[in-house]
Structures are given as structure tokens and as C-alpha cells.
Amino acid sequence: MPKPEVVVFDLGKVLVDFDYSIVANRLKSRASVPLEDVAARLDQSPLLVAYETGRMTTPEFFAEVKRLTGYNGTLEEFAVEFGDIFAPIDEMIAFHRRLRELGFPTYIFSNTNELAVRHIRSTYPFFSGFDGYVYSHEVGHMKPDAPIYEAVEAMTGRSGGAILYLDDKPENIAAGAARGWQAILHESPAKTLAVVGELGF
Numbered sequence: 001m002p003k004p005e006v007v008v009f010d011l012g013k014v015l016v017d018f019d020y021s022i023v024a025n026r027l028k029s030r031a032s033v034p035l036e037d038v039a040a041r042l043d044q045s046p047l048l049v050a051y052e053t054g055r056m057t058t059p060e061f062f063a064e065v066k067r068l069t070g071y072n073g074t075l076e077e078f079a080v081e082f083g084d085i086f087a088p089i090d091e092m093i094a095f096h097r098r099l100r101e102l103g104f105p106t107y108i109f110s111n112t113n114e115l116a117v118r119h120i121r122s123t124y125p126f127f128s129g130f131d132g133y134v135y136s137h138e139v140g141h142m143k144p145d146a147p148i149y150e151a152v153e154a155m156t157g158r159s160g161g162a163i164l165y166l167d168d169k170p171e172n173i174a175a176g177a178a179r180g181w182q183a184i185l186h187e188s189p190a191k192t193l194a195v196v197g198e199l200g201f
């Protein structure tokens with residue numbers, strides 16, 4: 001394999017950790033349904049998929065959350081409670097910084113939503129340091145569907161082995177590998193950094 005020309009990062013569980021049960025816990029005091037129900041109604045739910053594929057605006061998503069959970073706060077309060085669920089993964093952020101110092105183009109490739117992006121952008125300085133951002137809610141498709149991979153190729157101007165791609169979900173990695181990308185299943189910073197070390201990084 002040639003040395004890749006760009007590095008494409010998944011966001012969640014690669015650069016930042018997240019936990020939707022934190023949201024559920026926080027919303028508990030403002031909701032009228034049990035905690036487990038709030039969690040089940042958010043994480044991996046059709047509602048979140050609709051939001052993250054851009055079929056729902058933030059106000060529409062918020063209205064539906066209120067309807068499903070009885071949440072009684074404002075959108076501004078919800079934005080904080082819903083957005084603030086991330087924790088930085090320092091080793092991977094340091095790897096990204098090293099790539100930037102080498103002048104290497106880097107991209108974010110994420111199944112995500114407007115509230116999460118807004119929060120991460122305002123909280124983590126490293127997040128501003130990418131050459132481009134491919135978000136499911138803007139493309140209208142989620143990984144592992146082909147159109148969002150095509151959006152990455154269009155944005156980076158690269159394809160096949162020129163793209164090095166890191167993601168923690170096997171199905172997303174499989175879809176990248178099927179396009180000839182150099183795709184690494186991210187299981188831990190130590191494992192990933194060992195693999196990229198072999199590639200010359």
C-alpha cells in the first residue's frame with residue numbers, strides 16, 4: 001500500500017468519547033418518563049437517525065424529544081444538556097496535532113447532528129484544525145451508506161489507498177475498505193497508533 005495522502009477521522013469514540021446515558025441522567029429531573037425510557041428514546045433511536053440524516057431540524061428534533069419524554073426545559077437548556085456528553089481522547093488528539101505539524105491534510109467524517117457539532121466546536125480547540133468536515137446531517141446519509149463516502153472522496157479529492165480512515169465501527173470500516181481506502185478499525189489509541197506507525201506516521 002502507498003503512504004496515504006489524507007487522514008479521515010471518525011469523531012465519536014475516536015477523538016471524543018461520548019455517552020448518551022449522561023444525557024438521560026441529566027434530563028431525568030426535567031422529564032416525565034423513567035430514565036431508561038429517556039435513554040432508549042434517544043440512543044440508536046429512529047428519532048436520532050432522523051435528526052442525524054438531516055430529515056429533522058434542531059427545533060423539530062427538540063419538539064419531538066419534548067413530546068416523547070415530557071421534557072420541560074428550553075431549547076437553550078436542552079442544547080447544553082444534550083451536547084455536553086463528550087470527553088476528549090487525548091492520545092488521538094495528540095496524533096491529529098502531529099499530523100497537522102507535518103502539514104498533513106485531515107478531515108472529520110461523522111454521523112452526527114447540529115447540536116453535537118455546535119457543542120464540540122465551542123468546547124474543543126483541536127476541532128477547528130481540520131481541512132474539512134463531512135457530517136451525516138449535512139450530507140443526508142449516514143455511514144455505512146455509500147453516498148457519504150462519496151462525499152468524503154469529493155471533499156478530499158482523493159480515493160482508494162490515498163485515504164487513511166479511522167473509525168471504531170466495523171461496518172463503517174468495511175464500507176471504506178470496500179472502496180479501497182486504507183481503513184483501520186479503531187479499538188484503542190495504543191493499537192491504532194501502532195498501526196499508523198507501521199504506515200510511517
Ligand SMILES: [Mg+2]
Binds near residue numbers: 014167
Ligand atoms: Mg465512532
